[in-house]
Amino acid sequence: MRSICTFITVLTVLPLLCHSFSNENPTDRRLLVLLDDFSIKSSHSIFFLSLQSRGFHLDFKLSDDPKLTLQRYGQYLYDGLILFSPISDSFGGSLNLGAVLDFVDSGGDLILAADASASDLVRNIATELGVDFDEDPSAMIIDHTSYAVSETEGDHSLIASDDFIQSDVILGKTKIEAPVLFKGIAHSLNPANSLVVKVLSASPSAYSFNPNSKLSQPPSLTGSAVSLVSVVQARNNARILISGSIDMFSNRFFTSAVQKAGSTNKYKKSGNQQFVTELSKWVFHERGHLRAVNVRHHKIGENDEPAIYRIKDDLVFSVEIYEWSGKSWEPYMANDVQVEFYMMSPYVLKTLATDQKGLYYTSFKVPDVYGVFQFKVDYHRLGYTSLSLSKQIPVRPFRHNEYERFITTAFPYYGASFTTMAGFFIFSFIFLYNK
Incomplete structure (x- = not known):
């Protein structure tokens, strides 16, 4: 497995580095969207339509398509990659773990969404990018204090989080009022990678565990160590979004009402659409470029x-x-x-x-x-x-004829030289003519 150090030390040696792609217009770009099933294209259509309305050209393909390729004749065909295929154990065509990492190393942008059934391939990609999903394949994020109130009493795996990063350039200047609905798996940030930043964090009471099992030992991920959504900006300015929930991008979560447990505020619409839209603007260089x-x-x-x-x-x-x-x-x-x-x-x-x-x-x-x-x-x-x-x-340095004729700080030495000469002249005169 390729070391993460290879990824985070990507640094150009050109005299000028100001952007990671050649298009003068950052929105005139092509995105490859890989899906486990074409039904995701309709269940997440609001998100895809948002990208298309902003000038992006989306190419939808199944993750096991035997003709999959990111480049041809040494040139990349796409500027960004969206992986909405959490259960894929392998990609089709020439696409694999190394190809995805090479794409990012070349300045390509990436959105990676996982869920509770995430495959080893998806987890390995996230690990190489500086994010570690919970090693327990059956674990989900659970919170008994900051869950979303729903008709299913006791379902505390549906999180309502409003712990956003305080950054206008990443999430826009318009404040996100409603909490974001999240149902999926948690991850932690690799301490060796200083380029990874939490964008949506869990509450201090959250933890990662199998909701169908009895808690007999402390969970591996708890409280402040839990990240729900993280971003990476590589040294070559490639941008990456990693989410432990593909449902966070769905039409159902976009349009659902939300009420956070313990709060009297009930919102007719969750903050998912605003959160994902603003975050995708940053990932694809529409802001902060x-x-x-x-x-x-x-x-x-x-x-x-x-x-x-x-x-x-x-x-x-x-x-x-x-x-x-x-x-x-x-x-x-x-x-x-x-x-x-x-x-x-x-x-x-x-x-x-x-x-x-x-x-x-x-x-x-x-x-x-x-x-x-x-x-x-x-x-x-x-x-x-x-x-x-x-x-x-x-x-x-100065040329020989560019130095000052007399240096102010050397005046004492000049005076000493002339005094010596005058003294020698007087001494010689007295010695020669004094009887």
Whole structure:
């Protein structure tokens, strides 16, 4: 099995990394949807229609289709992959665990939904992406305090969760009022993967166990260790959504009324549709997608980029950063973008100012060290695509005719030299002419 370290250390060596796919329009994309049964296409039609209405082209196929392939002649046919096939032990055609991971390593986006009958293949994919489902194949998430009130008394495996991540870029600026209905399996985050983030968490009273068995020993997953829905943003800006419930995406859960146990608030419609729609916008780069252009630097008072700088030169560095709004590129607003002037270690670290129109800039003096430096911008912020920019530039010392004729700090040495000469002259005069 491929090590997770291979996945989380994907990092480009190109001078500029601003997005993980080539399309200028992030919504003009093709998605492959793999299903266990074509009935899922109708039972989850609201979710699929939402994607199609936003400009995505969906290609529905059974997971065991013998003609399945993600690429042809070395080129990927799809920009995203939706795995709604939790019970599939194997995929058809050339698709397998390695092919899915290679797709993500190449910048493809992924939605993976499981349930209580999840196969080893689905669990292995999740493990490679930094998420560990409960090893007990019969276990489900159970909560005796935060369950959804239903006609089936005592069914505490239907969870009503409202513990969302506090991030406008991932879940949108509109607050999700109603709880999300969830019925499925729990998972935990691999501590070795710092790129995995909980999006929907269970309550402290939740635990993972077989609801048809008597609890004779402590469950393996409890409380804060339980995640219901998690996301991953890889270092190559591929985005992944992992859910332990495929029912969470269904029409039935989208349109169901919901009331959380112990609460008097009853909502005519659950928060599932808003939650899944906003989350899918983030996964497929409709939000939080950044692009950096026009990386420039020059001496103060000049406009052209020099081939080389001299120590102690005053220079200006600038870059333009834009964010995809869903329809067009808009200026990105932030106050935490920094640039490093780097050689083995950063000699200069400056926070960039902005004109609120997408331009970020700063000025500084080249350090009194010569060698080959780099302008580096490594920007990482939760929910946003990472920016890794670098430009190389040599720095030379002063030429022999560029040094100051007289250095102020050397005046004491100048004075000592002239004093010595004057003293020697006086001594010689007295020695020669004094009888």
